Amino acid sequence: MITEGSNRQSELEIIMIEELVPADHLLRKIDRYIDFSFINKICAPYYSKDTGRPAVEPEILFKMLFLGYLYGIRSERRLVEEVNFNIAYRWFLGYSLKDKIPDASVIWQNRRRRYRNTDVPQQIFDEIVRQAMDAGLVGGKVLYSDSTHLKANANKNKHANVTVEVTPKAYLKELDKAVAEDRKKHGKKPLKKKDDDGNSGGTGTDGKEEKETKDIKQSKTDPQSGFMHRDGKPKGFFYLDHRTVDKRANIITDTFVTAGNINDAEPYIKRIKEQIEKFGFQTKTVGIDAGYNTAYICKALWDMGINAAIGYKRSNRQKGSYGKFLFRYIPEWDTYICPERKYLEYKTTNREGYREYKAKEIHCCCCPRKEECLREKQGCKSLQRHIWEDYKQWQRLYTLSDSGREIYKQRKEHIERSFADSKELHGLRYCRLRGIDGVREQCLLTAAVQNMKRIALLLSRRESSFNRLSSMFQLTIFHKLVVS
Numbered sequence: 001m002i003t004e005g006s007n008r009q010s011e012l013e014i015i016m017i018e019e020l021v022p023a024d025h026l027l028r029k030i031d032r033y034i035d036f037s038f039i040n041k042i043c044a045p046y047y048s049k050d051t052g053r054p055a056v057e058p059e060i061l062f063k064m065l066f067l068g069y070l071y072g073i074r075s076e077r078r079l080v081e082e083v084n085f086n087i088a089y090r091w092f093l094g095y096s097l098k099d100k101i102p103d104a105s106v107i108w109q110n111r112r113r114r115y116r117n118t119d120v121p122q123q124i125f126d127e128i129v130r131q132a133m134d135a136g137l138v139g140g141k142v143l144y145s146d147s148t149h150l151k152a153n154a155n156k157n158k159h160a161n162v163t164v165e166v167t168p169k170a171y172l173k174e175l176d177k178a179v180a181e182d183r184k185k186h187g188k189k190p191l192k193k194k195d196d197d198g199n200s201g202g203t204g205t206d207g208k209e210e211k212e213t214k215d216i217k218q219s220k221t222d223p224q225s226g227f228m229h230r231d232g233k234p235k236g237f238f239y240l241d242h243r244t245v246d247k248r249a250n251i252i253t254d255t256f257v258t259a260g261n262i263n264d265a266e267p268y269i270k271r272i273k274e275q276i277e278k279f280g281f282q283t284k285t286v287g288i289d290a291g292y293n294t295a296y297i298c299k300a301l302w303d304m305g306i307n308a309a310i311g312y313k314r315s316n317r318q319k320g321s322y323g324k325f326l327f328r329y330i331p332e333w334d335t336y337i338c339p340e341r342k343y344l345e346y347k348t349t350n351r352e353g354y355r356e357y358k359a360k361e362i363h364c365c366c367c368p369r370k371e372e373c374l375r376e377k378q379g380c381k382s383l384q385r386h387i388w389e390d391y392k393q394w395q396r397l398y399t400l401s402d403s404g405r406e407i408y409k410q411r412k413e414h415i416e417r418s419f420a421d422s423k424e425l426h427g428l429r430y431c432r433l434r435g436i437d438g439v440r441e442q443c444l445l446t447a448a449v450q451n452m453k454r455i456a457l458l459l460s461r462r463e464s465s466f467n468r469l470s471s472m473f474q475l476t477i478f479h480k481l482v483v484s
Contacts (some may be wrong), residue, residue: 005006009198010406013086017087017090017091017096017097018044018091020087020088020091021087021088021091022218022318023137025088026070026453026456026457027088027091027092027293029248029456029457029459029460030452030453030456031092032132032453032456032460033135033455033456033459033460034128034452034456035131036059036062036063037059038127039058039059039062039124039383040057040058040059040412042058042120042123042124042127043058043115043120046114046115046118046120047114048325052449056102056106057109060093060094060102061102061106061110062124062445063092063093064079064083064093064102064107065107065150065445066445066449066452067079067082067083067089067092067093068447069426069427069445069446069448069449070106070426070449070452070453072425072426072427073427074427074430074432075101076104076107077104077211079104079107080101080102080104080131083095084101088384091112101134106214108406114170116437117437119212119355121441121444121445121448122440122444123293124127124444124445125255125444125445125447125448125451126278128280128448128451128452128455129251129252129253129451132249132251132404132451132454132455133279135455135458135459137248137249137454137455137458138246138249138253139246139247139248139281140246140253140275140276140279140280140281140282140283141248141281141282141283141284141285142246142247142248142283142284142285142286142319142407143244143245143246143247143253143272143281143283143285143286143287144244144245144247144286144287144288144410144411144414144415145242145243145244145245145272145286145287145288145292145384146242146243146264146289146411146415146416146419147240147241147242147243147244147264147269147291147416148240148241148419148422148423149228149233149234149238149240149241149260149460150238150239150240150241150428150429150430150439150443151236151237151238151429151430151431152219152221152222152225152237152238152239152260152434152439153221153222153236153430153431153432153433153434154219154220154221154222154225154236154237154434155219155221156219156227156235156315157330158219158220158221159202159217159218159219159220159227159237160217160218160220161215161216161217161218162215162216162218163213163214163215163216163256164213164214164216164218165211165212165213166211166212166213168212168213169266170270171296171300175296175353176351178353178387178388179349179350179351179353179387182387183348183349184350184356186334186346186348186349188348188349190212191351211262216261219237221237222237222434222435223483224259224434224436225237225238225239225259225260225431226238226239226240226259226260226261226262227260227261228259228260228261237260238259238260238440239257239258239259239260239431239436240257240258240260240262240264241255241256241257241419241428241443242254242256242257242264242267242268242271242421243255243419243447244271244272244275244415245414245415245418247407247410247414248285248425249458250414250417250418250447250454251451251454251455252418252447252450252451253275253279253281254271254274254275254446254478255423255443255447256271256442257426257436257439257443258436259436262351263291264291264292265291265292265294265296265297267298268288268292269296269297269300269301271361272286272301272304272306273304276304281302283306284305284306284307285306285307285308285309285403285404285407286301286307286308286309286310286415287308287309287407287408287410287411287412287415288308288309288310288311289310289311289411290310290311290312290313292308292309292310292311293310293311293312293392295353295386295387295388295389295391295392296388298310298388298391298392298394298395299388299391300397301389301395302394305393307398307404308399309399309404309405309407309408309411309445310395310396310408311408312396312399317421321372321373321375322339322369322372322373324383326338326339327339327344327383329385334346335357336357336383336385338359338373338381339369340363340367340368340369342359342360342363342364342367343359344357344358344359344381344382344383345357345358345359345360349387353386353387353388353405354384354385354386354387355384355386356382356384356387357382357383357384357385358380358381358382359380359381359382360380361380363380364379364380364381365379365380395434396430418450422446422447422450425444426450427446428442428443428446
């Protein structure tokens with residue numbers, strides 16, 4: 001028998017919004033285990049105490065943004081609609097069914113007028129990390145780092161070719177000093193300085209120093225993005241999210257945004273040092289891929305007392321030709337020896353920090369393996385070895401050890417999984433805003449909600465396990481009392 005339901009939409013009902021949200025809802029767990037009261041304290045300097053109209057509480061404003069990033073709601077207008085209709089969202093924000101939800105313009109006007117060029121998103125992210133540390137979910141002993149590309153909110157076909165200055169790398173002064181010492185050790189004359197401040201530009205006709213420049217593609221829509229063109233990667237304008245996660249519970253401890261044409265290795269050491277200083281980590285090991293396998297990074301990590309489980313770069317030699325690994329380096333003699341027992345002697349140390357070794361032409365011209373060893377129009381074999389190559393070898397030995405293999409094996413389970421969750425569940429595949437400040441806010445708040453979610457789920461499981469064990473213990477005691 002079919003019964004038709006009567007229209008009850010106009011009936012007056014007395015309900016409590018608290019009863020409409022399931023007990024195991026994710027937002028209940030986040031509200032239980034995350035303390036958001038710090039947001040008002042962070043934002044207090046940006047509000048007037050005496051003048052102006054009453055503003056939306058900063059905690060509510062950012063909790064609305066957290067909902068958008070947590071559930072992958074890309075549009076702020078759509079976010080306001082969802083909050084209007086979703087009872088759990090209203091409960092999380094502290095609104096009743098009759099309260100008016102702030103308009104979408106409140107969010108972007110606050111971002112544009114109040115929080116632009118501030119570090120409020122960074123402070124919020126850092127505080128969530130500290131709460132994870134207080135809960136025992138961050139160890140800081142083993143850190144995994146990598147970067148992922150985010151498609152910029154820009155058309156790849158709308159660009160202009162511009163000339164920009166090249167920013168000198170931070171370690172160039174240290175490298176120049178090491179090169180000077182190495183040349184002095186080998187009895188070579190010091191290299192002539194290109195300029196006083198470490199740039200590689202020369203002197204112009206007017207007597208002023210010229211900065212080194214390069215030509216790049218610059219987006220007309222988002223000039224701060226970078227044109228990325230890598231093997232196996234999409235081509236266009238992108239940003240890079242450089243992220244670090246902790247091994248213990250996969251909590252994100254750092255996220256840093258650069259343009260898409262910046263090398264992954266450039267900001268790495270600075271970010272690791274900043275985390276150690278900010279959170280007091282006693283980092284012992286890092287897990288990173290082959291993109292970070294440079295002599296400077298290996299040396300910097302060694303100087304910091306950190307082991308690196310690091311990927312290995314495969315050589316781009318042609319099939320059937322000799323590889324550098326077939327030539328043995330003898331440190332006592334500072335020379336290489338080839339498979340035919342001929343020596344490659346030291347010649348010089350160049351400005352880039354590479355020692356150059358060459359064989360005698362008379363040995364190479366009569367060598368039976370000449371075609372395998374030498375390239376076309378090459379009279380004799382030459383090799384290069386970086387003055388910091390020993391640090392790369394030491395880090396590689398650690399990577400090949402049992403502990404190094406295990407740490408590197410788990411790299412994809414931590415950092416790659418973190419990126420996958422960001423893109424699939426939290427909408428980080430594309431940039432919502434334009435400009436590096438907007439993308440930085442998106443990455444920081446996305447990482448913050450990932451940490452909130454992780455903290456809430458882990459602590460709720462911990463509490464459930466504790467309650468189960470406590471109940472079992474009480475039953476056991478009760479059973480013993482009854483039996484006795």
